Amino acid sequence: MPFIVLQNRTSGQQRTYELKKRITSIGSASDCDISIEDKRIPRHFANIFFDGHSYTIQVASSNLEFLYDGKPARRKKLQEDTNVEIENFTLRFFMERRRQETTSQDTRKDIYQILFETSTRLMSDFSLDTFLSNLIDAIISLTRADKGFIIIFKENTFDIMVARNLEGKNIDNPRDLISDSIIEKVINSKKPIIVNDALNDTQFKMSVSVINLKLCSVLCVPLIYQGNILGLIYIGNDNVANLFDQNSLEILTIFASQITLLLKSALHISRLEQEVDIRNYNSIIYTSPIMTEIMEKIRKVAPTDVTVLLEGETGTGKEILAREIHNYSPRKGNPFVAVNCAAIPKDLLESELFGHIKGAFTGAISNREGKFQLASGGTLFLDEIGDMPLNLQVKILRAIQEKIVMKVGSNKSEEVDVRIICATNQNLDELVKTKKFRSDLYYRINVVRFYLPPLRDRSEDILLIAKYFLNKFKKEYNSNIEGFSINAIKAINNYRWPGNIREMENRIKKAVILSKHPLIEKEDLELPDEGETPILPLAQAREEFQKRYILEALRKNGGNRTKTAKDLGVDPRTIFRYLENIEDENV
Ligand SMILES: Nc1ncnc2c1ncn2[C@@H]1O[C@H](COP(=O)(O)OP(=O)(O)OP(=O)(O)O)[C@@H](O)[C@H]1O
Ligand SMILES: [Mg+2]
Incomplete structure (x- = not known):
């Protein structure tokens, strides 16, 4: 120095x-x-x-x-x-007296030692972050660099996976500190390079990053796996006493060649973990024999193009299953489009489904594609198909049979290629009998039919799904909740879950956010005590009673909203709105 x-x-x-x-x-x-x-x-x-x-x-x-x-x-x-x-x-x-030079024998011992330690650590912890941290720390200690970066290529760009300094601290904004021109040179040549005095090097002095960093010395080694560049090890020194030399280049090159295979494995494992995470994120949780049987059939039907009809009470998972069918089909890469036929006003539904041309009706200011066109090549999920007006049922039938649709206001037919999945919580047989649903359409959509049982009839699934939601929201909201109390578990098992899995999801989400204890209590879930009725103000009691009465009536009618509305002497939409209110309250 x-x-x-x-x-x-x-x-x-x-x-x-x-x-x-x-x-x-x-x-x-x-x-x-x-x-x-x-x-x-x-x-x-x-x-x-x-x-x-x-x-x-x-x-x-x-x-x-x-x-x-x-x-x-x-x-x-x-x-x-x-x-x-x-x-x-x-x-x-x-002038400097060089730091004690290491003999090549010492260095070799170092490499083997660090290689051995790094690979041992990798074997014990497969997490990519830890692996990369260990790796860069090893490299820094081996080469006595001030800074080290591991860069991994992804498609056409590169990611700085880890950026560390001599003290083992992460470096902020590492992108500004590496030289694109040096990286480019290594990528093109697939050979390691050493640049001492980068500021004065004719090739690199114009590089903004070199100027910003006032680099004294850079060593950049490619990580080559089966002839392709997987990434780079990039180390830098702004300490003049410690310029990289041919010896450091050789050490790092040997090290890189040994480490590439391990790195490749770590990257591979990390990708698999991510895929599993994504799959788990929206996964369908079940263990009950009844759901196991349904899921087995679903997986068989999914890859075909047949129309599927899903029946079940509100919140039993009809939509998530429809998505599952789509994801297990060759249409997976194309859109999944859902339309709730009950939520769209009748007079707008046709244009929503088939699109319209400019001027077709007041407010049609331009041509618009419908859900059928948007779902092209993919799957169209017609939710609440029982609410489809009769005049549209003919057009849906035509779309399914002839694969042809026509925009509102147009007389040109368009070919569409969509797979149809329908869902309903009404009794379609009943609707056919009372001529509210066309029998030809009914037979056409009823090729394969699944009835999703309410949650209370899948007792084996109740706690499993509850725990799944607990973990999901715990992660999502970064919560320290540890689990459910014994009382909460009892209440979860005893409750009838009229809103099924959606209700459970909402109650658990709210409890995870609001609970003050490490264990979620029955009170956090706001589940009623069995046989215990607290005294409520009359208005609230009336409201509660109405809510329960409607849900009970719905249950007796197997979730059939139209029949329930008829029995209760109200409009079906009142029931629909009522249920939506209950769901909103639960959030
Ligand atoms: N088996 C399951 N495992 C995990 N989550 C589920 C399961 N079934 C349903 N869910 C979740 O519960 C919620 C309700 O499901 P979904 O929307 O599919 O029900 P639905 O039958 O379409 O309800 P509705 O009739 O009210 O439209 C969704 O958030 C869904 O992801
Ligand atoms: Mg739904």
């Missing part, structure tokens, strides 16, 4: 400064690297520059000068043991 000895000629006091930086400032200001306490010396007097080969001292402004071997000067290349005088002080420069 080169160094400067500063001596006060009056007192004889001496101090030594190592020249670690590219630019070392000298002056009376306390923030100068070499701070001289003398009022006669300007705050910022001079700088010592390192150009990769030699050190030069230069005054900070042209009206200043120093004595160099007794002669006035403003800029001088520093030579070993020469004197620079500034006022009452003398600066003497000494």
